[in-house]
Amino acid sequence: MFDVGIVGGGAVGSAIAYELSRFRLKIAVFEKEPDVCFGASGRNSGVLHAGFYYRPGSLKAKLCVEGNKKMREWFKLLKVPFKATGKVLLAFDEDEVKELYKLKEIGDANGVEGLEVIRGRDKVNQICPGAGEAIACLYSPMTGIFSSYLLTIALAETAHQNGVKYFLNCKIVDVRKENGTFKLKDQRGERYECRWLINSAGVYSAEFSKIVGVNGYKIYPCRGEYLLLDKALAPLLKMPIYPVPSKEVGGALGVHITPTVEGPILIGPSAEYIDDPEGYESTPEIMNKLFEEGYKLWPYFKKSDVIRSFSGIRAKPVPPGEKSFFDFVIKEEESIPNFINLVGIESPGLTSAPAIARMVREIIERKEKLLIKEDFEPRYLRGERFEELSEEEKERRAKEDPKWGEIICRCEKITKREIIEAIENPLSAKTLASIKYRARAMMGRCQGGYCMPKIIEILEREFGYKPEDFQLHKEGSWLFSGRMRKDD
Amino acid sequence: MIERDVVIIGAGPAGLACAVKLKEIGVSDVLLVEREKKLGGILNQCIHDGFGLHNFKESLTGPEYIERYVERLKKFNIDVLSDTMVVNLFQDKSMILSGPWGRERIRAKAIVLAMGCRERTAGAIGLAGSRPAGIYTAGVAQRLMNIDNYMVGNEVVILGSGDVGLIMARRLTLEGARVLMVLEKLPYSSGLPRNIVQCLEDYGIPLYLKTTVTKVYGKARVEGVEYVSLDDDGKPIPGSERFVKCDTLLLSVGLIPENELSREAGVEIHPITGGPIVNDTYQTNIDGVFAAGNVLHVHDLADWASMEGELVAEFAKRYLEGELSKAKRWIDVKAGKGIRYVLPHKISGERDVNFLFRVDSPYKNRYIIVRDKDRVIKKRRVINLHPAVMENINVKSEEMKGIESLEVMVE
Structure with missing residues (x-):
């Protein structure tokens, strides 16, 4: 039984997981995709907004301004590139x-x-x-500008490092509440239980709200x-x-x-x-x-x-043709206690993520006292960029480990060591896109023309991938139909 | 910092031939840097034959062609640093090398750029639709199949009729895949006529000209593509959209000389070729930096890339010996009517030049003319001209005496 179940592992869901992982709580994140940044969190402008577009007094205005400040601390702790x-x-x-x-x-x-x-x-x-x-x-x-997918990954992996359990490829299709416990079922029939349920399903948030039993939202x-x-x-x-x-x-x-x-x-x-x-x-x-x-x-x-x-x-709550202002919905639903709904989290949702997480924490704190976890580690312990080191340091490291010397991605100059670190990610995300987002390989001007076969070779030789194991991004995105000739 | 006389970046057909030639003509301090473990560059994955018809008078596969040079390389005991990438190149002709052995900055008196080219991607051509798995550039598919032993798909549409795409049409067919069609937006093929016959016609694979892909279907894996006919201006003809079910889309839509290092060092790049601007000694705007092979301009045959490497070896040697005197003046070579580009871009008029050029569309029964304003320097009748084929015309220095300008054109 989990204390908190979060549906959706994007920037907002993972921000909540990271924020709550400071406390003695058993937390689970359910993500329907094979990794955490395949939706809007990896597909946006990567802009840290200041907050001048939104109606004064609205959640969008307040949380954006608050998030803008808090995010700067997070960028440092989580090694997220920001300018x-x-x-x-x-x-x-x-x-x-x-x-x-x-x-x-x-x-x-x-x-x-x-x-x-x-x-x-x-x-x-x-x-x-x-x-x-x-x-x-x-x-x-x-x-300012920052890498939204690296933020999402760093949040998720740091939350994971602090004990949050991530279930990837896990789409919650059924929710029941019995005796104060949410009983969840995923698409494979696996069951989970939690005391708090948080809907951060993004573009699917209205649909998921309905599954839990709160109608009336539309995205x-x-x-x-x-x-x-x-x-x-x-x-x-x-x-x-x-x-x-x-x-x-x-x-x-x-x-x-x-x-x-x-x-x-x-x-x-x-x-x-x-x-x-x-x-x-x-x-x-x-x-x-x-x-x-x-x-x-x-x-x-x-x-x-x-x-x-x-x-x-975008997860727009605004219907086509409508021009009026729609605010974020962030609240515990009265009809279903302990169900926290986040609906219509469009722009500036990314900038607001730390403030949304703070709000969710406060909603929980209204009902129960959260105990600080002494060994909480707020820093992201991975994600170092070789290319950003000084030339002296690069030479030193290349002597120390051949994997620092071997360049796999020519356009972005990513070393073999960074590729392997990305493959060995703590969430066990296994797609090529997972490596791309973490190591930034296959992203440059040649779009993987040079490094993709090399990454495939590493996966095969050092991680034992079979032809059928290679997946580009979504489930079913197979790369190879098999071998050409018998394995040698 | 270690200083070498000549560093060649890239051990493909151009770089290898250049290294061997340098030794043959007596330059002793040569370093050949190659990022792959194996020498030969892209030719290692070209297991079809047709290489070496000019340089060795026989039809070799890519690896066999490379082997000829590697044998000579060994005989001459040439210094090779494979599995090593040049990660930075600087204007002072120093560079940072990196490989499993470590990382080091070295300097060269002369550099030969021979990095080859890369493929144009789906993003670069603005391919519409979703982004499923199963979209490969032809060269990547070739490597995955021939070197890494993976089958990339079962039902294949090929967009673009570049040579690598044509070769892959045959290769996939021989491996049991169904190649449904090759689509080319131009009214003529971008590949060599011999490849159209040997790779498509012999296997009954249709080539649709003036046709392109307008949409890719499939979220996870390619499920099909929509294609349309194009009018004479290259615009889609409304109502001509058709759908074909497939699980793989191969792209063969052009090659781009790989000049990121050259740019970093400050080498000027030509807007049409995508390669360095060179004079009649194949020297770039940086003294002692030369270029040969596909990094300079995309060749139709590996043989020509090797020959260019050998030619550059001669100039590099003379540069080291201080005999490559500065020209009194440079005359810009103009690509005139019917010519897409012509190389070299600048000439001194003081030495013989073999002009290399490509025409901008197919022509029949025309003259290639080299002229200085109204004075015709050279004129040659040609029966067939095709953009896929690199053409050349030789002009002697005596013929260029006193010229003020120079233009190559089709008439």
Whole structure:
């Protein structure tokens, strides 16, 4: 019997697991995918938001501002790559300038520090080189960029290191509450029990709420497509460049152009309501549109700079066509005590994750006293980046262990030692994407053309993988149909 | 810091041939660096024949072709550092080497860039649809099958008619997979005519020209693709969409010279070839840094890449001896009408040049003309010109006497 069961191991679910792992609690996280960052947590802009878009007094506003501060501590503890870049919203005409002032007013009311409207083309270009013809900008110094999938992985693995149990490939399909205990069943018929149940199922949160017995929520999947540009362009872009928010889709921030901590530049996301909560597709129309809209904001790239396209799905509580403001739902359901529902955690859910976790903890604390675990280790003990060491240190290590000298991924210069560490991850996530997210291999401009066969060779020779064991990401994403000739 | 006379980066057909030639002509201090354990580069996975027809007058497989050079390499006792990657290259011709043996910075008097090329990916061509398993570039599939002994799929569609894709169409068929079709967006194949015959026609595999994939289906593994016909402007023809069920999509949509190291060192890159800009000594904008093989421009045959390596060996030797005098002036070579690119990009006019070029589309019964404004320097009649085939034309230094410009064109 677990004290707490968390359904969904994304950034929010894992943040809650990490926060609660400070206490003497038996915690389980149930994740339906083979790893923790396959949904929205690995498919977003990777921006630490400041909090000036959201209605003052709302949960979105409060938790975003709180999360922005707390997250900076977490980045240090969890070795998550972060850059305090600041960000600009560009205005190209006087109507848009008015919008900037409105946003500044909202931001000030929300307690966002340092917001400034800057007027005049030269001054805008001084703050953000490459801003081009923009006549004004809203500058937000508290905005930054970070790796959202590394955050999610570090949260999950650190929670795991502090005793949280992760069940991967585990989709909870049935929940009953009997005598104060939640009885859970997964898709394979395995059963679990817990006293508290937390719904952080993201795009499936409304559906899962219904399984538990709380109807009335609805999530409208809203796809955002992205283009990824070669990191050779990175020196040209200092900070995220956003347009004045689009009015077309409620709550969407508009197509922006963002540096990433890994180097490549992101253009996106678009915003299209779709039916499929996992319709991760790229479409020709949107790819063209992103190229054009991105080019308007930042005309420094060409078609051949695009190295990849991908998409993510927002868990929008806002129905298509509706423009009003929808807040996060974070509460213990009255009808089902000890069931904490998190519904409609779209942007700024990632930035807010530490604050959401704090809120969930407080909900539990209203009913029971949580005892601190003395041996809690808040730091992520893995995830060191060889490429970031000094040359002297690199030479020293390469002498010490041949696996530090052997470079497996040419584009990102990832060593064999880092690949092996990623393979031996504590969650036992076994897909190639799990290695990609942890080691950053197969992510560069050649998209695994060089290192993928090498990683496969390591998995085969050192970890005994058979042809049928290789899986790209989702269940069923087999790589090989077998051997060509008999094993030699 | 250790200093070597010549360091060659990459031991594929160009780098190997260059190393052997350097020794043959008396350069003693040569280091050949190769990131794989085995020398030979991509040719190790090319188990089909057709290599060496020009250089050895017989048809060899990739590994056999490499073996010819490796034997000579051993005979000359050439210094080889395999399993070693050059991770950084600097303008002062120093570089950081890394391998299981450790990591070290060394410097060279002359460097030959011979890193080859990589494949264009699904992301780079804006492939639409989902991102399931089962999308491979042709070269990766070739390696996984021929070296690592994995079958990559059962029912295969190939997008792009580059040579590696054509070779893989045959290979997959021989291994029992069903290759359903090869799709090419251009009105002509991007691969060599001989490969169309030997790899597709001989096996009854259809090649659809002016056709491309518009969508990939499948969340976990490829379940099929949608493809369309394209009009003369390359735009999809509405209503021509068709679906084909398959579990694998192979991409053979182009090769890109691999010049990340060159860029890091400050080598200027040509926008069309994707390789360094070189003069008639195959030297880049950095003194003593040369380039040969697919890193310079994508060749149609390995034989030519090797020949380029040998040519560069001669220039590197003369550079070391201080005999590669600076040209009085450089004349930019212009790719004129019908020419996609021409190499070398700059000439002195003082030495004979074998111009290498590719045409921009197929032509029949035309003239290749080399001219200085209105003065025709050289003219040669050609019956067939194809973009997949690298062409050449020799011009002697006497013929270029007094020229002010130079253009190569099709007429």
